[in-house]
Amino acid sequence: MNSQGLFQLIQKKRSFLCIGLDSDIGKIPKHLLEKDDPVFEFNKRIIDNTHELAIAYKPNLAFYESNGSKGWKSLEKTIEYLKKFEVFTIADAKRGDIGNTSAQYAKTFLENLDFDSVTVAPYMGEDSVKPFLAFENKWVVLLALTSNKGAFNFQFLKDSKSGKAFFEEVLTQSRQWGNTDNLMYVVGATQAEMLGGIRAIIPDHFLLVPGVGAQGGSLQEVAKYGLNKQCGLIVNSSRGIIFASGEKDFAEKANGQASLLQQQMESILRENGLI
Amino acid sequence: MNSQGLFQLIQKKRSFLCIGLDSDIGKIPKHLLEKDDPVFEFNKRIIDNTHELAIAYKPNLAFYESNGSKGWKSLEKTIEYLKKFEVFTIADAKRGDIGNTSAQYAKTFLENLDFDSVTVAPYMGEDSVKPFLAFENKWVVLLALTSNKGAFNFQFLKDSKSGKAFFEEVLTQSRQWGNTDNLMYVVGATQAEMLGGIRAIIPDHFLLVPGVGAQGGSLQEVAKYGLNKQCGLIVNSSRGIIFASGEKDFAEKANGQASLLQQQMESILRENGLI
Numbered sequence: 001m002n003s004q005g006l007f008q009l010i011q012k013k014r015s016f017l018c019i020g021l022d023s024d025i026g027k028i029p030k031h032l033l034e035k036d037d038p039v040f041e042f043n044k045r046i047i048d049n050t051h052e053l054a055i056a057y058k059p060n061l062a063f064y065e066s067n068g069s070k071g072w073k074s075l076e077k078t079i080e081y082l083k084k085f086e087v088f089t090i091a092d093a094k095r096g097d098i099g100n101t102s103a104q105y106a107k108t109f110l111e112n113l114d115f116d117s118v119t120v121a122p123y124m125g126e127d128s129v130k131p132f133l134a135f136e137n138k139w140v141v142l143l144a145l146t147s148n149k150g151a152f153n154f155q156f157l158k159d160s161k162s163g164k165a166f167f168e169e170v171l172t173q174s175r176q177w178g179n180t181d182n183l184m185y186v187v188g189a190t191q192a193e194m195l196g197g198i199r200a201i202i203p204d205h206f207l208l209v210p211g212v213g214a215q216g217g218s219l220q221e222v223a224k225y226g227l228n229k230q231c232g233l234i235v236n237s238s239r240g241i242i243f244a245s246g247e248k249d250f251a252e253k254a255n256g257q258a259s260l261l262q263q264q265m266e267s268i269l270r271e272n273g274l275i
Numbered sequence: 276m277n278s279q280g281l282f283q284l285i286q287k288k289r290s291f292l293c294i295g296l297d298s299d300i301g302k303i304p305k306h307l308l309e310k311d312d313p314v315f316e317f318n319k320r321i322i323d324n325t326h327e328l329a330i331a332y333k334p335n336l337a338f339y340e341s342n343g344s345k346g347w348k349s350l351e352k353t354i355e356y357l358k359k360f361e362v363f364t365i366a367d368a369k370r371g372d373i374g375n376t377s378a379q380y381a382k383t384f385l386e387n388l389d390f391d392s393v394t395v396a397p398y399m400g401e402d403s404v405k406p407f408l409a410f411e412n413k414w415v416v417l418l419a420l421t422s423n424k425g426a427f428n429f430q431f432l433k434d435s436k437s438g439k440a441f442f443e444e445v446l447t448q449s450r451q452w453g454n455t456d457n458l459m460y461v462v463g464a465t466q467a468e469m470l471g472g473i474r475a476i477i478p479d480h481f482l483l484v485p486g487v488g489a490q491g492g493s494l495q496e497v498a499k500y501g502l503n504k505q506c507g508l509i510v511n512s513s514r515g516i517i518f519a520s521g522e523k524d525f526a527e528k529a530n531g532q533a534s535l536l537q538q539q540m541e542s543i544l545r546e547n548g549l550i
Contacts, residue, residue, distance in 0.1 A: 022376070024379070060372070062370075063379055066380075066382055068347055068351060068383075068388075069344045072344035072346075072347050094371060096369060096396065097335070097337060098421070101297070101338075104341045105340065105341075107341055108337070108341045112341065121396045121399075124426065125430070127423050127424050129425075143399070146373070146399050148373040148399060148402050148403060149402050150399050150404070151400060153397075153448055154397065154448075155400070157441060158435045159433065160434065160438070163435070169429060170429065
């Protein structure tokens with residue numbers, strides 16, 4: 001799927017919602033724990049009840065690895081199940097290593113598991129990111145400005161030569177490594193006011209925006225500063241949707257929360273002439 | 276194991292060698308592929324033939340994840356096997372995420388798999404690293420200056436306020452988050468001349484030094500600039516040892532290569548009055 005395909009999906013579903021499958025086995029409803037693969041059962045029910053409202057799903061690897069090889073089985077079954085639906089898939093893995101090692105990670109997520117995209121950490125530079133860009137019709141989602149407090153430790157340090165913040169250097173340099181059809185960026189919703197400056201550097205790239213909901217980011221603010229002519233935004237909500245209820249009605253409650261966000265997104269798309 | 280324990284292990288084995296178990300199933304000797312778990316069989320033979328020469332082993336997660344849930348089984352068996360020996364274990368995972376997610380990664384590697392340490396990427400700052408430091412007798416190995424070419428993209432950008440390079444900011448800020456008994460740093464051997472400046476910032480921390488061997492770093496240079504009063508160095512070699520031969524004699528050849536490095540290390544330790 002290229003950026004045009006993403007935009008068409010957004011227009012069709014009148015949504016730019018990504019649902020984060022942070023499916024912590026310690027937090028899923030207790031009655032599922034009797035099942036053979038509780039995490040997959042949980043994901044399946046969430047997906048069944050939200051796939052018309054969301055354009056993308058993003059399992060965060062941490063919550064699968066913590067169950068060891070069983071967790072990887074849950075992940076394998078989840079991505080296989082997601083393939084049945086018209087959705088963009090993101091492996092939220094935040095990987096990055098020297099070239100030959102990054103190539104292995106890329107193969108894992110983009111070929112073996114066949115995700116559409118994988119999140120990558122920029123610290124190790126170009127040769128740690130490039131191997132992920134070598135897969136046709138696949139995407140790198142590069143960390144730029146994250147939604148957590150720790151973003152202020154390093155991401156805002158200002159380079160003495162260019163005068164740019166470190167995350168702006170990440171944007172400026174890395175946009176040369178790929179293009180608007182295989183590279184997008186993580187920009188936290190908690191930093192929505194920064195989106196204007198970011199759009200000045202990368203007007204046409206898609207942004208994956210976490211932090212709406214549990215982390216406190218505002219959808220209106222994100223849209224105000226971040227929309228472009230192809231929408232250009234994929235806004236993620238994880239806990240706010242998947243853990244909307246811890247009881248047997250979890251999937252219906254997830255549908256309710258996703259529905260609220262989809263409706264807000266539909267209004268935003270309409271107001272901006274994008275649908 | 277604290278830093279004193281690490282130093283005692285170094286003195287006992289007269290070595291500061293770490294062996295990187297980058298056990299790529301595409302590169303291990305063909306005759307092992309008939310086995311039930313070729314990667315574990317490979318690791319077991321490597322460990323059996325080198326554990327007297329090495330103080331640490333470092334499986335790189337990329338090479339296990341690329342085999343999916345089977346790869347995680349190989350990793351689980353490898354760490355269990357490593358526990359039989361007096362060695363320090365490093366999960367080379369380069370993880371890092373927002374706090375609640377980092378806590379899951381930390382649990383995976385330091386509790387479930389029970390590694391002694393895990394490598395962590397610094398880009399997301401303090402709250403992405405701290406959850407890894409919450410485990411008693413366990414270590415964070417934080418990326419500072421990496422051994423690849425891409426290190427020059429961002430790690431050397433100079434902060435306009437402090438005048439420090441970005442990797443020096445990582446060292447300066449992060450040394451406050453932990454201490455010399457739970458925090459060490461990755462510093463690439465290909466940047467050995469930088470070790471003097473690094474030692475000025477963190478004189479007492481252990482450094483994990485990759486890049487000797489296949490990547491071209493020099494052990495003598497690393498020792499010259501990096502040694503401290505507890506040795507303070509763990510030098511890693513991966514491909515140069517484990518793939519010294521692609522034939523049935525791979526484990527003996529690995530022993531030969533590890534032995535050469537151990538002998539050089541013994542000389543260095545002796546010359547510097549550390550044994």
